[in-house]
Amino acid sequence: MTTTPVTLRDLTAQVRSGQLANDALVKDAVDRIEHRNGTLNALVCSRGADALAEAVASDRTGRPLAGIPFTVKDMLATADLPTTCGSKTLEDWSAGADATAVARMRAAGAILMGKSNCPEFALGVDTTNGLFGRTFNPLGEWTPGGSSGGEAAAIASGMSLVGLGSDYGGSIRWPAQCAGLVGLRPTVGRVPRSGEQPTLPGADPLGVEALSFQDAVQVIGPLGRSIDDMHTVLxxxxxxxxxxxxxxxxxxxxxxxxxPRDIEVRWGTHIGNVPVDHEVVRTVLFAVEALMSSGTRVQEGLPEAVNDGLQVYDLLRAADAMSTIAALNTARPGLIGAPVRAMLGSRTEPGRGERAALWEHRSQIIAKLRQWLMGERALILPVSVDVPRDLRGNVGNFHLLAPSRAISLFGFPSLSVPVATAQSGAPISVQIVAPPFREDIALALGAALEQASEWERTTTLRNRIPDAN
Structure with a gap:
């Protein structure tokens, strides 16, 4: 086995040229699933033999992800595997169809390895549920994050080379940090939400519900090992x-x-009045200095709209009726776990006028942020206010993700990239926010940080290339 840091682009070129056998990467992933998933509990179901057969028979020509093993968060519909959302209310339920993003990955030649664990209905900063249990981080004793924690653990341990998660208030960005990966929250509207679960009982599994707050801000996006991989999948x-x-x-x-020399960056470490760990502050300062060294123009101080964003996000999220989950709870009472039941019970019921005022306030602060964040500009801030730690018993510790939640409100693209290491050994990332549909700006700054990073990815975080022979 030769270990070489390469991108998905490099790997597919090797598969297409015949330097790598069609099934070489999938064989390696299957081996890792067999040897590591029993301990990590990253995947809740897998395709093993079917994935290998599919890889052997796959067409090499002209497919941008030929032979690449990938995994999918158990919140996205898949045709040939159950989609449970980590809930006993959907145990063994199958959508019978692939979410659009999943179907596009498969059409591009990627091989689906399995579905990854998440907190029930993706509502948690740690990954555990009453149906499948807890997922563990292959890098250390700290949480794998949530809600795409199983996805992060699967990629970090080599069970897949890239994966799809979803992000409401940090559910891609935070697990990516916890596992030392790169995670991209695309602009709202960049990637179709078709096939996100749960859907109402009896409804079209690929249908898109009427816009609740969650529907308005949640996105599907990739997690992986490199900036270039994020661009390839997106x-x-x-x-x-x-x-x-x-x-x-x-x-x-x-x-x-x-x-990067053409980009103007504003940066900050604190959102609202939420305390920020000194190691997180140090990481943001390191990232800013690294970008300055690459010629990027930087200015301290985040636009005030970002602070407003956290407050409005929290109010709108608390007012979200969670109607689909409530309907599942009514249909199969007693099966939903305590953390989600508590969230259902804590929903606020604002009047029509108050709700309209909150949505109008959101529109106003989005407009304010766009007044600055346009053209060749970006923001740098933390992903979380603390470094990754053991969060057992704290699945609902959402204030941890204050910086990510604030950015979610706006619907702008945001990249989580690891740049430093805590004293515990846990990775610490920064968040790069770009104007709408300018993921290329976030990725360009991420690439500059990837080169300057003091976070040394271990071989478990690099693509492992089987010998051609």
Whole structure:
């Protein structure tokens, strides 16, 4: 076995040229699932033999993800595996169809290895539920994060090379940090939401519900090992599908054509009055200094709209009726776990006027942030206010993700990239926020940090390339 840091782009070129056998990467992933999943509990179901057979028979020509093993968070519909959302109310339920993003990965030649664990209905900063139990981080004793924690653990342990998660208030960005990966929250509307679960009983599993607050801000996006991998996957899963009414046909720029010296950055470490750990502050300062060294123009101080964003996010999230989950709870009473029951019970019921005022306030502060965040500009801030720790018993510790929650409100693209290491050994990431549909700016700055990073990825975080022979 030869260990070489390469990108998905490199790997698919080797598969297409015959340097790697069609099933070489999938064989390696199957081996890791067999040897590591029993301990980590990252995947809740897998395709083993079917994935190998599919890889052997796959077409090499012209497919951008030929032979790449990938995994999917158990919140996205899949045709041939159950989609349970980590809930006993959906135990063994199958959508019978692939979410649009999953279907596009498979059409691009990627091989689905399995579904990854998440907190029930993706509502938690740690990954545990009453159906499948707890997921553990392959890098250390700290949490794998939530809600895409199983996905992060699967990729970090080599069970897949890239994966799909979803992000409401940090559910891609935080697990990516916990596992030393890169995670991308795309612009709302970049990737179709078709196939996100749960859906109402009897409804079309690929249908998109009427816009609640969660529907308005939650996105599907990738987690992986490198900045380049994020661009490769995003280019595959982007674009309208005729199902999701807010998915748009917006060109995706190439981050390699963006010069960090042309970008103006504003940065900060604190959102609202939430305390921030000194190691997180140090990491943001390191990232800012690294970007300054690469010629990026930086200015201290985040736009005030970001602080407003956290408050409005919290109010709108608390007012979300969670109607689909409530309907599942009514249909199968007594099966939903205590953390989600508590969230259902804590929902506020604002009047129509108050609700309209909150949505109007959101529109106003989005407009304010866009007044500055336009063109070749970006923000740098933490992903979380603390470093990754053991969060057993704290699945609902959402204030931890204050910086990510604040950014979610705006629907702008945001990248989580690891740049430093805590004294505990846990990775610490920063969050790069770009203007709408300018993921290329975030990725360009992420690539600059990837080169300057003091976070040394171990071999478990690199693509492992089987010998060609």
């Amino acid at each position: 280019s595959v899963i982007s674009g309208p599908d005729g199902i999701d009414p807010i998915a748009v046909d917006e060109p995706l720029g190439d981050y390699r054509e963006v010069d």
